[in-house]
Amino acid sequence: MSLPRIAVDAMGGDEGVRTMIEGAALARRDHDKFEFLLVGDQKRIEAALEDHPNMRGASEILHCEDVISGDEQPSRAIRRAKTTSMGLAVNAVKEGAAGAAVSAGNTGALMAMSKLSLRTMPGIDRPALAALLPTLEQHDVVMLDLGANTEADARNLVQFAVMGAAYSRIVNDFEKPVVRLLNIGTEQIKGTEALRDAAARLTEANEEGGLDLTFDGFVESDKINRGETHVVVTDGFSGNIALKAIEGSARFVTDLLRQAFTSSLRSKIGFLVSRPATELLRHHLDPNNHNGAVFLGLNGVVVKSHGSATAKGVAHAVNVAARLLEENLTQRIADNLAELGEAALSSNGNGAASAAGSEAAE
Known part of the structure; x- marks a missing residue:
């Protein structure tokens, strides 16, 4: 049985059609059983191929x-869903x-179109945007939600935990990923209701053993990248x-190192000596090596x-899609929800959080 095709929005992203096609071609070296549906201007795609x-x-x-622009409002983009790449x-x-x-296009538009077209799977109230972030360990940390919902109640957070754990088991091969809730402190009395x-x-x-995860309370934001938590x-x-604070800190560190190593002749010599270590740091912090956020729950x-991703970054995103199809992520989430049971997902009576979703910035 052949694997399902991957549809690539060849017109999305800042770097153009050639970068999207090159990224898909790089990904196919690792997933050569997949075929592609390339959506966009035929002449430009054929030239890139x-x-x-x-x-x-x-x-x-x-x-x-027809292409969705980067600054187009999702409400307007939805009306052009049938005519855009x-x-x-x-x-x-x-x-x-x-x-x-x-797609490397407008995030808010992609979220709105995906939710309207595909709908949420049974047992999921809202989809969540999940991404992989680097850690000090050999594995990445899965973090969600990164912008699909401005607010979330307890039921939503439990669903996010189940989805994030299923994703972590696929991309990091953890049997029971360690899951923590992001909070202002680790004490049980801290945080919102x-x-x-x-x-x-x-x-x-x-404690009842109904989850394929290990829930370990709260985590503070300065511990996200330590590697001790598998899902935040x-x-x-x-x-x-x-996410923006982490990305900004990474850019700050790399820019600071660049300034330090070019400030004097001695510094430049020091850079040559320490180049293997700085190259390792640059590779670890390169967003292209972690590219590919997933809308879980659809x-x-x-x-x-990412809109500015290089061909290597696009390849990483396509590889993520391929692996999720190979590992049947959607069915895994459905199975985990069934094991969890309705008791843990029941409404807390405090009212649902606002249904308005934020337009997740890149």
């Missing part, structure tokens, strides 16, 4: 010239023409702020590539 013979026989082109890529998943969609309620539900479910769960508002796989 000339440099990648391994893609020509494995790709079908769906011609489309992003919308057609997502619709291919809905119609079964592809198993996953990858929703956080404390979610912690209580996860603790109870964990939070609402989209806090998650997006934490009836289909949608992966968001």
Whole structure:
């Protein structure tokens, strides 16, 4: 049985069609059983394919010239879903023409289109945006939500924990990933009522053995990248702020090192001596090596590539989509929800959080 195709929005992203096609071609070296549906301007795609013979026989082109701009409002973008490269890529998943969609376009528009077209899977109230962040250990940490929901109640957080753990088991091969809720402290009395309620539900479910994860309370933001936690769960508002702070700190460190190593002749000599270590640091902090955020909880796989990703970054995003299809992420989440049971997911009576989703910035 052949694997489902991956639909690539070839028009999304800052670097253009050639970068998207080159990234898909690089990914196919590791996943050569996959075929692709390339959505976008046919002439530009065909020109890009000339440099990648391994893609020509494995790709079908769906011609489309209409593109969602980076600053377009999701509410407007949705109305053009049937005529744009992003919308057609997502619709291919809905119609079964592809198993996953990858786009480097407007994040808010992609989230809105994906949710409207694919809907959330049974047992999930809202999808969450999950990404992999580097740690001091040999594995990445899964963090969600990173911007799909500005607010989340206890039920949502429990669902996010289940989805994040399923994702971690696939990408990091952990049998029972360590899951913690992002909070302002690790004490049980800290945080909002929703956080404390979610912690209580996860603790109870964990003790009863109904989860393929190890819930270990709260984690503070300065410990996210230590590697001790495998999955960090939070609402989209806090998650997006934490993500931007981490990305900014990484850029600050690299820029500071660059300034320090070019400040004098002695510093330049020191750079040459320490170059192997600085190259390792640069590789570890390179966002292209962690590219590919996933909208978890939908009836289909949608992966968001960073708009400024290089071909290597696009390849990483496509690799994420391929592996999630190979490992059947959606079914795994459904099975875990069934094991968790309705008790842990029941409403806390405090009212649902606002349904308004934030437009997750890159």
